[in-house]
Amino acid sequence: MPLEESKKWRKGDKKSTHYADDVKRTKEEKQKLDTYPKAVKPQEMPWEESPHGRLKHMAREDINPRIKDIDMYQQELPPGGRSGKHRHTAEELMFILEGRGYSLHWDVDFDLDEAYKWHTAEEPKRFDWEEGDLVFVPINTVHQHFNSDPDKPARFISASNRIYKTLGWGDVEDLEEAPPFDKKTGL
Numbered sequence: 001m002p003l004e005e006s007k008k009w010r011k012g013d014k015k016s017t018h019y020a021d022d023v024k025r026t027k028e029e030k031q032k033l034d035t036y037p038k039a040v041k042p043q044e045m046p047w048e049e050s051p052h053g054r055l056k057h058m059a060r061e062d063i064n065p066r067i068k069d070i071d072m073y074q075q076e077l078p079p080g081g082r083s084g085k086h087r088h089t090a091e092e093l094m095f096i097l098e099g100r101g102y103s104l105h106w107d108v109d110f111d112l113d114e115a116y117k118w119h120t121a122e123e124p125k126r127f128d129w130e131e132g133d134l135v136f137v138p139i140n141t142v143h144q145h146f147n148s149d150p151d152k153p154a155r156f157i158s159a160s161n162r163i164y165k166t167l168g169w170g171d172v173e174d175l176e177e178a179p180p181f182d183k184k185t186g187l
Helices: 018-033
Strands: 047-050 053-059 070-077 085-088 092-098 100-106 108-112 116-120 125-130 134-137 142-147 154-161 172-176
Touching: 070 142, 092 125, 100 134, 142 154
Parallel strands: none
Antiparallel strands: 047 053, 053 070, 070 154, 085 142, 085 172, 092 134, 092 154, 100 125, 100 142, 108 116
């Protein structure tokens, strides 16, 4: 045998219970899941005044640990208003509940030397939307949402996959705050 692996693989006397620990953890997790609700009521969904705008979080690990793979929130853009401008690793889906508007997407490329170096496109691509539309925001795309109606709010549900956070790659970068957010006061 080229590496004579068959003579070496039995060496060592270190012991573990990794497999047994996984089986035990899985059983305990299944029991714990049974204690979490399958329905989350609106009063259990927290509001957040964020640099991206006013958000009502619907699905997050700390709201209901049963939901393991998706973060989801509802956002309302005031008449003629806009969201913050940001970039995050995960793709995003937006379902438009009411109103009309548009999203601007800036493609992002990167160089990898000692660290990532992001390069954002100079010109954005515009995507118009209205009630009932589904908007896809690709991975690592800088984006911002605008309400085109000067008289009525626009409201949408935004959902993104949590896998990148789980893997330690959950990068989020705020580039422009939504008005009237103030970092000092949180309003």
